[in-house]
Amino acid sequence: MIFECLVLLIAWSVLLLPVTAAVFVLLSRFSLFHPIQWISECTSLLTASSTIFSLVVLCGVVLITGLFNLEFYTLVPSIPCSRMALLGTVLHPRQCVHSLVYCTMGMLVMWCASVTIGGRYSTLGIPCRQSESGEVVTCLNEYHLFLLLAGAFMGYSHSFLGVVQNMYYVSFQPIQQYKYPRFKGCLPMVVKCSVIQSLYSARNFAALYFFFGYAPKTWISSTLHLQIDSSLQPLDSLTGLLDFSLLYHLTISGTFLYFTWYLTVLLFRIYVTEVLKCEGFIVGYMKANDITLVPFFALQDLALLSQHSLSRRLEVFCLSQPGGHPHNWNAISRECLSLLSELTQRLVAHQDAVASNGRVKSQSASSDTRSASLSSSGKDIAETPRLGVPALTAPFTPDVDSPFSSPAIRRLVGQQEPRSPWFGTVQSPHIMRRGPKLWSASTGLNRGFSLSKMFSSNVQLPEASSQALFADSQVHIWALQGLSHLVAASFSEDQFGVVQTTLPNILSCLVVLLEAVDRHFKLPHASSKPARAVCRMGDSTYKTLRFALRAALKTAIYKITTTFGEHLNAVNISTEHRKRLQQFLEFKE
């Protein structure tokens, strides 16, 4: 599935390439006072062999961009919790390769752009006349070099911002849309982002070149034995840089460059998050080569079917033919509840970690026991295959023992990703001693969290630990929606009462999770809202996932309490939980 998606993505990007190239040519050759000459020049240029060659090179660039998207995309963002962790991510070898490739691609695109613009930008060497002897030698064309270096700079900044802004994080939209309307809706945003990013990059690069431009210039000219034409104004001076036409072409080329890349990112996001429309498409996803998507799609499908499809809900509530066991419902509720209780455990562990870190060492005994229990619970999570969300597919495929369960889940809950920069590299005895406590809690967050503690407490990024805790909460939100809709629908649709048996479990699980979430929001920085991003290609949805989770949780409980009403008094749950549910019945939450 994912490779079909990649092929389609690259096909579309390549098809769109001539269009963007034509727009680029039109803009780069723009002249206000000679419109006819402008149009005729552009049409002749578009059919020239050099342009065709440039297009072939650009297709190669698009192909590599698509491959990198496929390799780097993630559904659970990695959130560095301190500046050191961020630095580690940026300097990671994998990221270095990424930056290097993007620098090269940036130079390639800029080379194509400079060839297309033509004129003084077209080649690296130009003939010039030496002032003293008068003979014609090959000189360095600084304009060409300037554009090439700008390409490398933009490539690096794209790669860098990709890490900082989580460019490769793919989020799911709150609503479903078909591919074409979604693409159409997002296109203006992409254009705007690429223009803005290009303007920023052009400004930064001009400043950089002004200060350090001399070094690459002399290096290139000495290695390639090119003279420097002293009669021309050097570009690393103020007057050289204040050339309107140069800055215009730099911005236009930068926009073209960013647009090509952003478009690929956008198309990739659209293709990855697309939901197939046919009934029972989960089976299709089971054949998917990429297992990371399966739990996401299974849960999204659960949320949708519980809301929209009566026939599939009835399938959930039905009993197995010989034996009369509600296998479907049991599988679904078990998986959802284990997901939610795993989140509860994670939250409680985080609260304990925060509380105990603030305390003095005299309580080491108690904290030891706590850490021991933590580590055991963490191991539990890591080793238990029952967490497998793919078993959700039980209603649709008969085999419950899905081969995908454990690796999918490991990536799903973000446990100890082996490519994380700090995994296995930390040798400090201090860390080692604190090991069981630091590493046992389920997510990667405590890693960065405690590391930052070690380096210095004030470099820790605020909110980051909170964001990291809820980084994969989209699945929890879907589980909550699916579960609450199914329970609410069972009030009128469940003929055999299969939901009744699990209702006390569900209610207490939700209430316990609500208490944990409430406590979490009392921690410092947890309830502060992140600043709104102005215009960025990076998706910042993960920053507000904790608020979305809280809202979804409350809505889920309200959905159940309003549907069942006074009948809830007959459900067997503990007194505190009943008190809490009474608040919901009276709409006092």
Next chain:
Amino acid sequence: MCSLGVFPAPVTAAQTLLERNNELLSALHPGEHPQPCDLPSPQFTRDTLKGHSRPESSSRSAFLDQRDTLWMRSAGAWRDAGLYGLLDEITNSAEEVPRFLAVGSACVLALLRWASSFHGSLFPHLTLSSDEMVAEFSQMSDSALRSFAWHPHTDKFAVALLDDSIRIYKSNSSATPTLKHRCQRSVCALQWKPLCGSALAVACQSCLLIWHVDPTSLSTRPSSGCAQVLSHPGHSPITSIAWSPTGSLLVSASPVDTAMMVWDVAAESAVPLQRVGGGGVTYLSWSPDGSRLLAATPSALFRVWETRMWTCERWPCLKGSCQVRKLRKLSITVFELMYAFIYFFKLTFFSQTSWDPRGERLAVLLKGDSQAVNHPSVIAVFKTRSSPVFELLPCGFVMGEAGAEPRFMQFHPHFQHGALLTVCWSDGRISHVPFYFSSAGLLGGDSPQQALASNTADHSSNKLYTEQIS
């Protein structure tokens, strides 16, 4: 099929109190209690409320004319009126700027004006100013009340007042929180979030505010920190909002923006759904089961969105743009029957309808003639039935006190003994008119609330749980 002639003659100058035994009783009947239910019915007068402050530009005339430098004036014009203001300022100060700049800006300004007048001739509402547009496309009235919303689950309602504050009234509680916010200007619409006790969405002139009013708190002035501000460039003034029945999404619309925004409120992210044509979106309404969404435009067009994959159907205008201009104010509770109403009433003379949640009473606000003395606005109430065939029977007119005209109205979402109509009058009074009846049948059965009502109605036969605990 049903003309106003068969209605019982309205009793003028007497406030209608309630319906009992298929008869509307007014205050003239002896032995009736003046307020039959314990719901608060406050009254606001225009004098006690300070109107919203004037825009800053109009207060300029009160001060002596001070010549700033050109830079300062240009920056101010850019901040106040955007590109238009800047170009205007440059053109007007031709003696201070180079000639080519003044001529250039004059040309650009003329070009922009020509383009916008062309655009405005296609969509006349775009030439209105922001305030006029708010007045045109919202249910705003001349009274001290601007908008009204019942909470969908509890006995609690919110009222937006002329001074841009919002008050929240609860039954059995004397605490009335007053909500004020810097961005809360020209409130057009209010709606409580379904399946939530606290969230109230407010459509303002420049943004969308989501108040989180803690129901257990006794505070009378919740701080503005309790409000989330949602805004999107180009998406203002917002005149209509609609929560999805599950409370997960909020849709907002503006008459100037061709895109309507689908908000994920908790995440503060919006997905614009753009369809050119129509020139904006003025009215939104979800179907009760959440499967479709109606979006009306200022011109002769409206759309019905299907909310699974968010594709839309264009519906043709039925009787010219005049009817569709009325349609934008149509409050539809039962989606499928909307078209029946368009045909029954020709949509020429009423401006608002409201259907009670059980589908048994329909209130129609008949627009009066503001010039004629004897033609005030009145509310006609019909009895409706959808099975076996759709039926409309006259019930009567709901009258207010002498001189008061109804401005807007809404049925209580879950009144136990029938239906309860809340009417906001032009003299700033809010009154509740209960209709006592026993439910005869259910309308359509597509509404989850109705299904719920039927299930919970007979406790004895439909007991889910045996009593496990004493």
